Amino acid sequence: MGFVITGNCVDEKAADCVDVCPVDCIAEGPDQYFIDVEICIDCGACQAACPVDAIVWEDEMTDEDKVFYDKAEKFFRG
Ligand code: SF4
DSSP states (O other), rough: OOOOEEETTTTTTHHHHHHOOOOOOOEOOSSSSOOOTTOOOOOOOHHHHHHOOOOEGGGGGGGHHHHHHHHHHHHOOO
């Protein structure tokens, strides 16, 4: 389980999340940031820090958010 960075990050890339993540599992992609759910410890710090409410808990994803889960998996694992 983990948190997922969704559409509000695309072309926003505020990056506040990167500074607060205690396990350094947020990486910069070409158009948005991504969280590696295999490393994420579910602390929620990134969600609180995000200025555009882009970060959602995996269990609370909408169908639209799931696209971004898949996008992150592709980014980290090809
Ligand atoms: Fe990092 Fe915590 Fe956000 Fe997971 S929930 S990406 S560990 S800041």
